[in-house]
Amino acid sequence: MAALRSVGRFFVLLAETNSxxxxxxxxxxxxxxxLAERGIKKREDIARHVFRDLFYV
Structure with a gap:
């Protein structure tokens, strides 16, 4: 059952990453x-903005 849960988590992660x-x-x-209207000052901050709930940089 644990292996099945791991596979399920993998697919959830894959779907979230795609979005x-x-x-x-x-x-x-x-x-x-x-971008500035959305609070993104520089283009290099786009990835940080999108992944802000997962990573603190």
Whole structure:
């Protein structure tokens, strides 16, 4: 049963990561002004913004 739970967690992680990648791709299409409206001052902060609930940097 533990192996099945691990596989399930893997697929959840995979799905969450995919949505985060899509969010990063979307934010990269925005202008600098639009990013600033969302509180993102520099383009290099996009990934940090998307993953802010998982990592503290």
């Amino acid at each position: 985060r990648v899509k969010a990063i791709e979307h934010l990269n299409t925005l202008s600098d002004a639009q």
